[in-house]
Amino acid sequence: MDIFLQQVINGLTLGSVYAVVALGYTMVYGIIQLINFAHGEVVMIGAMVAFSVITALAGAGLPPLALVLLGVGCAVPVCMLVGYAMERLAYRPLRRAPRLAPLITAIGVSIILQHLAMLVWTRNVIAFPQIIQTEIYTLAGATVTSVQLAIVALCVTMMAGLAWLVYRTRLGTAMRATAQNPQVAGLMGVDINRVIAATFVIGAALAAVAGVMVGTYYGIAQYTMGSILGLKAFAAAVLGGIGNIPGAMVGGVLLGIVEALGAGYIGDLTDLCQYGWLAGLLAEHCAEGGHFILFGSNYQDVFAFVVLILVLVFRPSGLLGERVGDRA
Amino acid sequence: MRPLFDTRSNPALVWAGVALAALALLWLPFALAQVGTSWVRIANYAILYALLALGLNIVVGFAGLLDLGYVAFYAVGAYTYALLASPHFGLHLPFWVVLPIGALVAALFGVLLGAPTLKLRGDYLAIVTLGFGEIVRIFLNNLSRPVNLTNGPQGIARIDPFSLGGVDFSQPQAFLGLALSGPIKYYYLLLAVLVAILVINVRLQNSRIGRAWEAVREDEIAARAMGINTTHLKLLAFAMGATFGGVAGGMFSAIQGFISPESFVLVESIMVVAMVVLGGMGNIWGVILGALLLSFVPEILRWTVEPLQRALLGRMIVEPEVIRMLIFGLALVLVMRFRPAGLLPSAVRKRELTDDRAA
Numbered sequence: 047m048d049i050f051l052q053q054v055i056n057g058l059t060l061g062s063v064y065a066v067v068a069l070g071y072t073m074v075y076g077i078i079q080l081i082n083f084a085h086g087e088v089v090m091i092g093a094m095v096a097f098s099v100i101t102a103l104a105g106a107g108l109p110p111l112a113l114v115l116l117g118v119g120c121a122v123p124v125c126m127l128v129g130y131a132m133e134r135l136a137y138r139p140l141r142r143a144p145r146l147a148p149l150i151t152a153i154g155v156s157i158i159l160q161h162l163a164m165l166v167w168t169r170n171v172i173a174f175p176q177i178i179q180t181e182i183y184t185l186a187g188a189t190v191t192s193v194q195l196a197i198v199a200l201c202v203t204m205m206a207g208l209a210w211l212v213y214r215t216r217l218g219t220a221m222r223a224t225a226q227n228p229q230v231a232g233l234m235g236v237d238i239n240r241v242i243a244a245t246f247v248i249g250a251a252l253a254a255v256a257g258v259m260v261g262t263y264y265g266i267a268q269y270t271m272g273s274i275l276g277l278k279a280f281a282a283a284v285l286g287g288i289g290n291i292p293g294a295m296v297g298g299v300l301l302g303i304v305e306a307l308g309a310g311y312i313g314d315l316t317d318l319c320q321y322g323w324l325a326g327l328l329a330e331h332c333a334e335g336g337h338f339i340l341f342g343s344n345y346q347d348v349f350a351f352v353v354l355i356l357v358l359v360f361r362p363s364g365l366l367g368e369r370v371g372d373r374a
Numbered sequence: 375m376r377p378l379f380d381t382r383s384n385p386a387l388v389w390a391g392v393a394l395a396a397l398a399l400l401w402l403p404f405a406l407a408q409v410g411t412s413w414v415r416i417a418n419y420a421i422l423y424a425l426l427a428l429g430l431n432i433v434v435g436f437a438g439l440l441d442l443g444y445v446a447f448y449a450v451g452a453y454t455y456a457l458l459a460s461p462h463f464g465l466h467l468p469f470w471v472v473l474p475i476g477a478l479v480a481a482l483f484g485v486l487l488g489a490p491t492l493k494l495r496g497d498y499l500a501i502v503t504l505g506f507g508e509i510v511r512i513f514l515n516n517l518s519r520p521v522n523l524t525n526g527p528q529g530i531a532r533i534d535p536f537s538l539g540g541v542d543f544s545q546p547q548a549f550l551g552l553a554l555s556g557p558i559k560y561y562y563l564l565l566a567v568l569v570a571i572l573v574i575n576v577r578l579q580n581s582r583i584g585r586a587w588e589a590v591r592e593d594e595i596a597a598r599a600m601g602i603n604t605t606h607l608k609l610l611a612f613a614m615g616a617t618f619g620g621v622a623g624g625m626f627s628a629i630q631g632f633i634s635p636e637s638f639v640l641v642e643s644i645m646v647v648a649m650v651v652l653g654g655m656g657n658i659w660g661v662i663l664g665a666l667l668l669s670f671v672p673e674i675l676r677w678t679v680e681p682l683q684r685a686l687l688g689r690m691i692v693e694p695e696v697i698r699m700l701i702f703g704l705a706l707v708l709v710m711r712f713r714p715a716g717l718l719p720s721a722v723r724k725r726e727l728t729d730d731r732a733a
Contacts, residue, residue, distance in 0.1 A: 081497050139711055145496045146440055147710045150651055153442075153644055154706025161699045165692065273640070277508070280501060344516050351505035358502055359490045 048187030053310040054303055055185075059194040059263065061302020062201035066256045067279035068286070068294040069208060070249030076225045076289035077245050079145065083152035084132060086276015087159035088125050088250045092257025093174075093267045094167050095121040100175050110177040114258070121254040128159070129250025133243050156273070164269040171268045174261040197259045204252060205295050211248070212291055221245060225289070274347065278305075281354035287367020296365060301353060309346035316340035403561045404552075413673075414557040418629060420669035421564040422622055427649040427665040428568075428575055428658065429618030434647070435656035435720070436584060437611035438591030440500040442643050443487070443507025447616040449514060449638035450483050451476040451623025453524060456633050459534040462525060469536045473624045480620025481613040483510075488612035492605055507643055514635040529634025536563065536628050544631070560629050567625065571618060575658050578614075587611060641699070648702045652709050654716025663718055668705065672698035 067089055074082045096117035103113055136155050140148045181192040212218035220241045223231040232238050260275065261267045278301065286297025314320075317339045319332035332338060357364060406413040426448060433441045454476035458467045487506050491499055518526030535544035535556075543563065546555045578584050589597040590604050598604050627633050645668065653664025676694035683690050709716060 079497075081501060136707055136711070143710070143714060146500075147714055149440070149497050149500060150647070151707050151710040153647070154703045154710070157641075157644065157699055157703035158707065161696050161703065165696055277501075277505070281505075284498075284501075338520050340520065342516070342519070345512060348509055348512050351509050354505050355490065355502055358494055358498055362494070362498070 051188040053306040055188055055190055057303035057306030059197050061299035062198050063256050063259050064279045064282045064302050065295045065298025066201050066252050068283040068298045070253050071280050071283040072288055072294040073245050073249050080148045084156040084159055086272035087156050088128055088253040089257040089275055090272030092121040092125045092254030093261035095124045096258040097267055113177055118258050122251050125250040125254035126247045129246040133246040160269055171266050174265050174267055278350040281350040284354055285357050287364025290367045293364055293366035305349045308349045309343040313339050313342045403558045416673050418560050418564055420666050421568050423669050424662050424665035425622040426646045427661045428571055429615045430646050431650050431661045433611050433615035434650050436587040442500045442504035444646055445638045445643040446507040446510040447480040447619030448623040450480045451620030452627040452633050454479045455624035455627040456530040456533045460530055461532055462530050466534055476624040477617045477620040480616045484612040484616025485609055488609045492608050511635050511638055531632045533627050533631050645702055648706050652705045654718040657718050657720035660716050660718030
C-alpha cells in the first residue's frame with residue numbers, strides 16, 4: 047500500500063508539472079490549431095536561465111527562497127520574450143498556410159532553440175543547485191518532500207490563476223472568442239494578433255516556471271531535457287482533449303500518475319515467473335525466487351506515447367474535449 | 375528564341391546528358407579520393423540519406439502523410455541486418471538474403487504503424503509517428519534483458535560487410551588497373567541502389583497508384599468518392615516508404631559495421647524530413663537535391679569553420695556539429711517561410727502551397 051501511495055505522490059508531482067506545460071500546448075492549439083513543437087524547449091530555457099541566475103548569485107548571501115524567486119523572476123521574462131519572438135518571426139507569417147507548414151516550422155524552431163541553448167550552456171548535464179533544504183514528511187508509510195509539496199501547490203495556484211484569466215478577464219474573453227472564430231472575433235474589434243501573441247507569452251511564462259520546477263525536482267538540467275518533457279506534456283494535452291483548458295490540467299495529472307504507477311508496477315506484472323505454466327517453461331530462470339522480467343521500469347518513457355496513441359485512436363477528442371472530434 | 379538545348383526537337387540530347395551525368399558520377403569517387411578518403415565516405419552517407427529521403431518522400435510527398443518517426447524503419451532494417459549477419463547470434467547470412475528480409479520486416483512495421491493511425495489527420499499523425507519512432511528506439515535500448523536481443527545501448531558490432539562471389543566490399547582491391555578502396559566500392563553499390571530506387575520512384579509517381587496518392591493528398595473525401603480505396607493506398611504508402619527505409623538501414627549496417635540505438639534518434643528523422651522539405655516535397659529530383667545539400671554543406675562547413683575560428687579567434691567557439699543542426703533548423707523555418715514548396719517544387723505542390731485556402 048505504501049508503495050502504491052508513494053507512486054501516486056510522485057506521479058501527482060510530475061503530473062502537475064505536465065499539466066502546466068500541457069496548458070501551453072492546449073492554449074496555442076485552441077487558438078490557431080498549431081502544435082507548438084518548440085514549447086518543450088521554452089521549458090528547458092526557463093530551467094537553464096534560472097540555473098544561471100541562481101549559480102551566479104549563490105555567493106551573494108541571499109536567503110535560498112529569495113534566490114529561487116530571483117531565478118524564476120529572470121526565467122519568466124526571458125521565456126516570454128522567446129515565446130513572443132517565436133510567434134512573431136516564425137508562426138505569424140504562416141498563419142494562412144496549410145496546416146503542415148507551421149508544424150514543420152515548429153520543428154525547425156525547436157532544433158534552433160535547442161542548439162542555441164547548447165551553445166550557451168554546453169552539452170553537459172548541469173547539476174541544478176540544491177539550495178532549498180528538503181524536508182521529508184511521512185504520510186501513511188509514504189514520504190513527501192517539501193519540494194514536492196511546493197511544486198503541487200505552485201502548479202495548482204498557476205492553474206487557478208490561468209483559469210481566472212481565461213474565464214474572468216477581458217483578455218480571456220478575447221482569447222476564447224478568437225479560438226471560436228478568428229474572423230468574427232476580429233470583426234467584433236478583437237485585435238487577433240495581440241491575442242495570439244498574448245497566448246504564446248502566457249504559455250511561455252507557465253513553461254518557464256515549470257522548467258524551474260523540473261530542474262529543482264530532478265536536480266539536473268540539460269539542453270535536451272525539453273523535447274521529451276514537451277512530448278509528454280503534449281500527450282497529456284491530447285489525453286485531456288486538446289484545445290480544452292480544464293482537460294489539459296486533468297490530462298497532465300492523470301498522465302503523471304499513469305506513468306508513475308506504470309513504471310512502478312510493470313516489472314512485477316511482466317515477471318513471467320509468477321504465472322504458473324510459464325514459470326514451468328522458464329524453470330532455470332525462476333528457480334530459487336529468480337525473476338524473468340519482460341519489461342522493467344526502464345520502459346517508463348514508453349507510457350506517455352502509448353497513452354497518446356491509444357487516446358488518438360480510440361477517443362481523439364480526449365477525455366473532456368467535445369467540439370474537437372473533427373480535428374483529429 | 376529557341377532554347378539552347380531544345381530537347382523536344384532533338385531527343386538525343388537527353389541521352390547525351392544522361393551519359394554525361396553517369397560518367398561524372400562514375401568518376402566522382404576518384405576525384406573525391408584525391409581530396410581525402412573521408413570525402414568518399416561522406417558521399418556514401420549522402421547517397422544513403424538520398425535513399426532515406428526518397429523513401430520518406432513517398433509517405434510525405436506523394437501521399438501527404440507527415441511521418442516524424444521515419445528513422446524507426448531505418449532502425450528496423452539496420453537491426454534486422456545486424457542480427458542476421460553478425461557474431462551476435464552467430465548468424466552470417468549473405469546480404470542478398472538479409473536485405474530483402476530487412477525490407478520486409480520494415481514494411482511490416484510500416485503497416486503496423488499505419489493501420490491504427492490511418493484515420494488521424496495531418497499534425498496528429500505527425501506526433502503519433504514521432505511517438506512510434508521513440509518507442510522503437512526505447513525498445514532497442516532495453517531489449518537486452520531478459521533475453522539479449524539487441525545488446526542494448528552497447529549496440530551490435532562486427533557486422534558482416536557486403537560480399538559477393540568472394541569480393542569483400544570492405545577490402546581494397548585492384549580492378550582493371552584501378553585501385554578500388556572499400557568506400558569506393560560501396561559508393562558504386564550505393565549508386566546502383568539509388569538508381570534502382572530512383573527508377574521505381576519515377577515510375578511510381580506517374581502510375582495509377584501515384585496519381586491515386588496525389589488525389590488522396592489533395593482531398594481525401596473527393597478521392598474516396600472517385601472510388602479510390604484510401605485506406606489501402608495510405609497503408610501502401612507507409613509500407614513502401616518503410617521498405618526503402620529498411621533497405622537503407624541494412625546498407626547502413628553493412629557499411630558502418632556497428633550500430634547502436636544512438637544512430638536512430640529523433641533528430642535523424644527530422645534531418646530526413648528537412649531534406650525532403652528543403653528539396654521540395656513530392657519532387658523526386660528536389661528531394662535528392664535536398665539530401666545532397668544537407669549532407670555536403672555541413673561537411674564543407676565543418677572543414678572551413680573550425681580552421682577559420684582558430685585563425686580569427688584563436689579557439690573554437692561554435693562546434694561544427696552545432697552549426698550542422700542550426701542549418702537543419704534554419705532550413706526548415708526559412709523554407710516554410712519563403713519557399714514553402716521547396717527549392718525544386720513539384721508542379722502540384724506549388725499550386726497547393728501558394729493557395730490561400732488551408733489544406
